[in-house]
Amino acid sequence: MTTARLAKTRMRKATAELAVAGSGIKRDLAPWRAAFNRRRTVWIVAGGFASGMALAWLPPRLWARIGALTGGGAALIARSMLTPMIAGALMARKQPPPPAVAQQSAAAD
Numbered sequence: 001m002t003t004a005r006l007a008k009t010r011m012r013k014a015t016a017e018l019a020v021a022g023s024g025i026k027r028d029l030a031p032w033r034a035a036f037n038r039r040r041t042v043w044i045v046a047g048g049f050a051s052g053m054a055l056a057w058l059p060p061r062l063w064a065r066i067g068a069l070t071g072g073g074a075a076l077i078a079r080s081m082l083t084p085m086i087a088g089a090l091m092a093r094k095q096p097p098p099p100a101v102a103q104q105s106a107a108a109d
C-alpha cells in the first residue's frame with residue numbers, strides 16, 4: 001500500500017472511532033438534555049439569579065482579580081506563536097475545500 005492509502009485508512013478509522021465516541025457522549029447526555037429542554041426558562045432565570053447574587057455578594061476586588069486573570073490569559077494566548085495556526089485552522093474548518101482539492105481526493109480513491 002502507498003503512504004496515501006495508509007493515511008486514508010488511518011483517517012477513516014479515526015473518524016469512525018470519533019463517531020462512536022460522539023454517539024456515546026450523546027447517549028450519556030440525553031437525559032440531561034431532556035431535563036434542560038423541559039425547563040429551559042427556569043434554568044435561564046435561575047442562572048441569571050445566581051449570577052446576580054454572585055455579583056452582589058462577592059467583593060469588587062475579587063471580580064477585578066478574576067478579570068485580570070482572564071485578560072492576562074487571553075493576552076498570553078494572543079501573543080503565542082500558535083495563535084495564527086489555530087486561527088487558520090478554525091477558519092479553514094468553516095470554509096468548504098476548493099474544488100481542485102475535492103477533485104484530487106476523489107481521484108486518489
